[in-house]
Amino acid sequence: MNNEKEQIKFSRFNDFLRKFKKQKTAIAALVVIIILVLIAIFSYKIAPYGINEFDYSSVLQGPSAAHWFGTDDFGRDLFSRILCGTRISLAVGICAVTIGALSGTVLGLIAGYYNGPAESVIMRLCDVLFAFPGIVLAIAVIAVLGAGIQNVVIAVAVFSMPTFCRLVRSSVLATKESVYVQAERSLGAKDSRILFRHILPAAFPNIIVQYTMSIGSSIMTAASLSFLGMGAQAPTPEWGLILSAGRDYMLNAIHLTFFPGLAIFITVLSFNLLGDGLRDALDPKLSE
Amino acid sequence: MAENVLEVRNLHTYFFADNGTVPAVDGVDFELQKGHTLGIVGESGSGKSVTSLSIIGLLMGTTGRVTDGEIILDGEDITKYSEKQRRKLRGSKISMIFQEPMTSLNPVMKIGKQIREKILQHEKISKKEADEEVIKLLKMTGLPRVERMVNEYPFQLSGGQRQRVMIALALACKPEILIADEPTTALDVTIQAQILDLMNTLKEETGTSILFITHDLGVVAETCDDVVVMYCGRIVEKGTVFDIFKNTAHPYTEGLFNSIPKIGVRAEELDVIPGNVPNPKYMPKGCKFSDRCKYCFDRCLEEEPGFADLGNGHFSRCWKNFPGYTEQEAE
Numbered sequence: 001m002n003n004e005k006e007q008i009k010f011s012r013f014n015d016f017l018r019k020f021k022k023q024k025t026a027i028a029a030l031v032v033i034i035i036l037v038l039i040a041i042f043s044y045k046i047a048p049y050g051i052n053e054f055d056y057s058s059v060l061q062g063p064s065a066a067h068w069f070g071t072d073d074f075g076r077d078l079f080s081r082i083l084c085g086t087r088i089s090l091a092v093g094i095c096a097v098t099i100g101a102l103s104g105t106v107l108g109l110i111a112g113y114y115n116g117p118a119e120s121v122i123m124r125l126c127d128v129l130f131a132f133p134g135i136v137l138a139i140a141v142i143a144v145l146g147a148g149i150q151n152v153v154i155a156v157a158v159f160s161m162p163t164f165c166r167l168v169r170s171s172v173l174a175t176k177e178s179v180y181v182q183a184e185r186s187l188g189a190k191d192s193r194i195l196f197r198h199i200l201p202a203a204f205p206n207i208i209v210q211y212t213m214s215i216g217s218s219i220m221t222a223a224s225l226s227f228l229g230m231g232a233q234a235p236t237p238e239w240g241l242i243l244s245a246g247r248d249y250m251l252n253a254i255h256l257t258f259f260p261g262l263a264i265f266i267t268v269l270s271f272n273l274l275g276d277g278l279r280d281a282l283d284p285k286l287s288e
Numbered sequence: 289m290a291e292n293v294l295e296v297r298n299l300h301t302y303f304f305a306d307n308g309t310v311p312a313v314d315g316v317d318f319e320l321q322k323g324h325t326l327g328i329v330g331e332s333g334s335g336k337s338v339t340s341l342s343i344i345g346l347l348m349g350t351t352g353r354v355t356d357g358e359i360i361l362d363g364e365d366i367t368k369y370s371e372k373q374r375r376k377l378r379g380s381k382i383s384m385i386f387q388e389p390m391t392s393l394n395p396v397m398k399i400g401k402q403i404r405e406k407i408l409q410h411e412k413i414s415k416k417e418a419d420e421e422v423i424k425l426l427k428m429t430g431l432p433r434v435e436r437m438v439n440e441y442p443f444q445l446s447g448g449q450r451q452r453v454m455i456a457l458a459l460a461c462k463p464e465i466l467i468a469d470e471p472t473t474a475l476d477v478t479i480q481a482q483i484l485d486l487m488n489t490l491k492e493e494t495g496t497s498i499l500f501i502t503h504d505l506g507v508v509a510e511t512c513d514d515v516v517v518m519y520c521g522r523i524v525e526k527g528t529v530f531d532i533f534k535n536t537a538h539p540y541t542e543g544l545f546n547s548i549p550k551i552g553v554r555a556e557e558l559d560v561i562p563g564n565v566p567n568p569k570y571m572p573k574g575c576k577f578s579d580r581c582k583y584c585f586d587r588c589l590e591e592e593p594g595f596a597d598l599g600n601g602h603f604s605r606c607w608k609n610f611p612g613y614t615e616q617e618a619e
Binding site: 179 | 344346375376377379383384386388392393394395396397405406409410441454457458460461467
């Protein structure tokens with residue numbers, strides 16, 4: 001009886017938590033991401049100045065007690081603008097990757113499970129998308145759709161989709177041939193049931209890791225597009241755009257490029273580190 | 289004569305590859321009687337597994353196809369069924385146990401849930417009733433501490449326990465026919481005996497007919513009522529288990545018996561059948577077994593024999609078994 005109580009019930013979630021707790025850097029990254037999310041939600045409340053509050057008496061000032069990150073060429077407070085930019089960057093990154101992950105997963109499931117023409121069409125399409133460097137592809141999409149935040153989301157979604165598609169397909173191919181799927185089929189399971197009950201869950205850990213990592217790179221791509229003038233338009237406080245605007249003053253006001261760059265750097269790094277930690281915690285093959 | 293639940297008539301399953309067509313099953317006839325166990329025996333590559341996959345309809349995804357013949361279940365030829373109709377049969381009328389208990393359960397789904405889902409899929413009952421059914425099924429297979437086990441994952445069970453779970457899963461919807469594809473090959477001998485006992489008991493309790501695929505004649509003796517011996521996609525001998533063991537007619541069956549090591553006889557070398565199963569693309573012209581047969585004579589190389597009727601449903605595909613065969617001819 002005593003022995004029975006000591007045996008803790010095995011749960012996959014607890015097992016994951018236990019492994020994740022050991023990933024110190026990933027936890028630090030997670031904390032940073034949570035802070036970023038909180039900033040994104042409350043940015044307009046906590047920002048000391050308005051994002052378009054011009055102050056021509058203090059233009060291009062370096063960091064000071066009044067303006068922590070200094071001011072830009074219109075005398076706007078950089079700290080407030082970067083705080084408010086968090087919302088845009090996170091929203092664009094998360095929305096774009098979510099769209100890309102959903103569509104990529106569905107296409108990957110179809111391509112992996114039903115071989116034949118559907119698979120060829122989907123995978124060739126992915127190959128075509130892979131052939132372009134991500135940023136070039138995104139620029140092409142923007143060129144067709146026009147500049148703007150929404151189109152950046154679409155562009156980034158398009159370029160993150162094929163990665164998910166390939167990932168899910170390879171996972172499906174591996175699981176599809178496993179004996180338990182055969183066994184399930186021998187007991188009369190429908191295709192949809194096999195796909196969503198048995199094959200998709202097996203692919204899930206990979207999808208989660210790829211999802212987290214993609215958010216980082218998507219934020220980067222979105223910022224790059226804005227930097228190139230194809231994403232957010234002035235006076236939106238988008239990080240890439242702030243960076244781009246600060247470029248002209250790089251020699252005498254380095255803070256205008258340093259702080260938005262730092263914001264992008266920290267955000268992308270956090271998502272990548274979290275992704276790394278998740279992979280280590282989710283992969284049963286990696287020993288502890 | 290008991291009624292037949294399954295009749296296989298002239299079944300041909302061919303695999304179509306880029307470099308030729310392979311006849312994996314080439315004109316197989318047999319019938320499975322209600323409540324009986326039929327053993328299909330043969331070495332690797334003899335077509336026994338393909339026969340079972342043809343019956344359950346799991347050839348899709350391979351290049352194989354049933355090209356001719358009938359599989360009659362409850363008086364209906366199921367080879368003419370659509371994929372959807374076939375799927376409805378699986379689980380409810382025919383189910384299957386696989387060779388590898390280690391991998392035939394989903395590793396990330398709890399035992400109880402896997403069986404419950406199967407029941408809910410075929411029967412309209414509540415989740416709670418299904419859970420009770422799960423416990424009943426697992427208890428039926430003689431598993432211990434069933435109430436706890438339903439919340440465990442397959443990796444927490446041993447091979448024998450998993451095979452019992454598989455049996456419970458296969459029997460969940462009370463199928464008429466259970467196909468067991470070498471269910472005990474991956475288990476050690478004591479567990480093997482337990483699983484065979486369990487299958488025999490369950491067969492008697494539920495009246496399920498079993499199609500038992502194996503290469504182990506010891507297992508056949510213990511479980512089967514009737515036996516079909518396959519070689520190169522064809523049946524070479526069939527009959528009751530008694531006839532096959534006592535009045536062995538076909539040289540191939542004889543070879544199979546001789547290659548079992550005998551306890552108490554310390555032979556220098558095991559008496560094996562020389563050679564290998566011929567490549568399906570380069571089949572001998574006459575009898576398929578002629579190149580490995582020690583009784584082979586001229587006629588065997590020229591002409592393939594039909595079935596010699598030895599009475600009491602015992603057939604053998606060998607010229608030696610036809611009346612009129614004389615020793616001289618062998619010379």
